[in-house]
Every structure is written in structure tokens, then in C-alpha cells.
Amino acid sequence: MDLSVNNKENNLKRIKNTILVMSGKGGVGKSTVAVNLARALNASGQKTGIMDIDIHGPSVAKMLNIEGENLRQTPAGFLAPVKVSDNFYAASVSFLLEDDATPVIWRGPMKSNFIMQMLDSFAWPEIDYLIVDCPPGTGDEHMTIIQTFGKVSGALIVTTPQQVACLDVKKAVNFLKQMSVDIIGLVENMAYFECPKCHDRIEIFKTGGLKKMVEEFKIPVLGSLPIEIAVGESGETGESLLEKSADSIAAKTFMNIARELIAGVHSGSEVKKAAVVQA
Numbered sequence: 001m002d003l004s005v006n007n008k009e010n011n012l013k014r015i016k017n018t019i020l021v022m023s024g025k026g027g028v029g030k031s032t033v034a035v036n037l038a039r040a041l042n043a044s045g046q047k048t049g050i051m052d053i054d055i056h057g058p059s060v061a062k063m064l065n066i067e068g069e070n071l072r073q074t075p076a077g078f079l080a081p082v083k084v085s086d087n088f089y090a091a092s093v094s095f096l097l098e099d100d101a102t103p104v105i106w107r108g109p110m111k112s113n114f115i116m117q118m119l120d121s122f123a124w125p126e127i128d129y130l131i132v133d134c135p136p137g138t139g140d141e142h143m144t145i146i147q148t149f150g151k152v153s154g155a156l157i158v159t160t161p162q163q164v165a166c167l168d169v170k171k172a173v174n175f176l177k178q179m180s181v182d183i184i185g186l187v188e189n190m191a192y193f194e195c196p197k198c199h200d201r202i203e204i205f206k207t208g209g210l211k212k213m214v215e216e217f218k219i220p221v222l223g224s225l226p227i228e229i230a231v232g233e234s235g236e237t238g239e240s241l242l243e244k245s246a247d248s249i250a251a252k253t254f255m256n257i258a259r260e261l262i263a264g265v266h267s268g269s270e271v272k273k274a275a276v277v278q279a
Helices: 003-014 031-042 108-121 139-149 163-178 209-219 229-237 249-278
Strands: 014-025 048-052 082-085 090-093 125-134 154-159 183-188 221-224
Touching: 003 108, 014 031, 014 139, 014 163, 014 249, 031 048, 031 090, 031 125, 031 154, 031 229, 031 249, 090 229, 108 139, 125 154, 154 163, 163 183, 163 209, 183 209, 183 249, 221 249, 229 249
Parallel strands: 014 125, 014 154, 048 090, 048 125, 154 183, 183 221
Antiparallel strands: 082 090
């Protein structure tokens, strides 16, 4: 009996919705969005998981303060994702790497095989949403996860306001279209900085790129996140932004993004059901 195949199939049955969080380029805060979106979904009453498949730069474990956790085995001999809080679980490629400081120098097939191993190794509980923190760009890791799941529920693309970042996002948009993955929306990170004294909004990065892209691709912007000290601190300490700084603009924006995502996934499911009935 091939236990790995059975485990993979059982995982797919236990996960209701799979959401890819992607970015066209690195450094736009993709993992920050993925972690806080997962927390927001969990705070909205959803059973949530997050899986970090960024082989070259996994950061989810650090941002959730679960580095070095001792993984326990299930009765069937698989690894159990780390329980972050009630109904919130996490798994990262960093758990399977021997040394966090050693660079991973692999070609494409080795990356795909490693992600497949990860999907075989962990046994997820029943969850409503699995957030997959993908590496920047569009490559083997993305194709592997999409092809393994067969049909993911949708994708979120994270970008910053300037045109150079949005140019790379276009590649991600076209990649997802070619892979037949629904794009739920865009998340604009580091959109502005609000002065703590006068409360004026200061646009640190050159803007305009996102507006042009929205007009071109007709993709909704689910939220625009400011540069806030609380966001950076939560990423460093692993504390929940939604609990420690619930009144911050970012925390409220993440909760709204979670609501928009749930509505978008539900709306997409209803459209697909109607199409099946009509066919």
C-alpha cells in the first residue's frame, strides 16, 4: 500500500479551500500578508492552515514564532502541522530542512520533489482554508502545488504601488490565467505611511502602477495596507497583530481582506455550481 498517495488524497479531502498567496517579485511583503491573512481568517471563525513552500527563503515559522518546534507524529506515522492557536495550524519547508542557515541549491525537479514530499509528510486536520505562501515569481513550486491540488480555490497577488513591482505582477497574472487559477484579487502593501502627528498620508513609493494594472486586467484590489510599526513588530516577535494591535489600520484591513476573500471564494463556487447545472 502506498501510504503517501493515500495521505495526499486524504489531505485534499480535509481541505475545503486552498488559496495561493503570490507576488511577482520578492520584498513586497508576501509572507507578511499570508501570515496575517491566515490569522484574520482564523479570527473570522474559519478553521485555517498555512503552508510555507518558499524553499529558498521560508519565513512563516519565524513570523509565527514556531521555529524549532518539535514535530509530533500522527498515529498513522505522518507529521502533524504545528498548532499555532485554536483551529490554526502551520507547516513549513523549514521544518524539513537540516539547517536554516544553509542555502538550498537545487534545480527545478528537486524543488518539485521536495514539495511533493512535504505534501506527503504532513497530515492536515479538517480545515476551511489553507493559505499557501508561495515563493516570489512563477516557477516549479507554483506549478507543482497547482497540479497536485488539481484545482485550487483561487490566488491573491501581493504588490507594492510602484510600476516596477506591477510589471512583475502582470507575469503572475498571466501565469495564473494559463494555469486556470481564479485570481480573487490584489493586495497593495506598503501603500502609504500615515504621519502619527498630523495623520497625513505620505506615499513613500511612486504610485500609479497598480491603477493601470487594475484597469488593464479588471482585477479588484481587496485592500491597501499602510507601513505600520506594529506590522513589523508582529513579524519579528511572532505575536498576533490582530490581538496586540487590533485597532491598527493594518489589522482592520486584514480583517476586511479576509471577509472579501471568503465572499469571493463563495461567489466563485456559486458561479461554478450554476454553470454545472446549466450544462
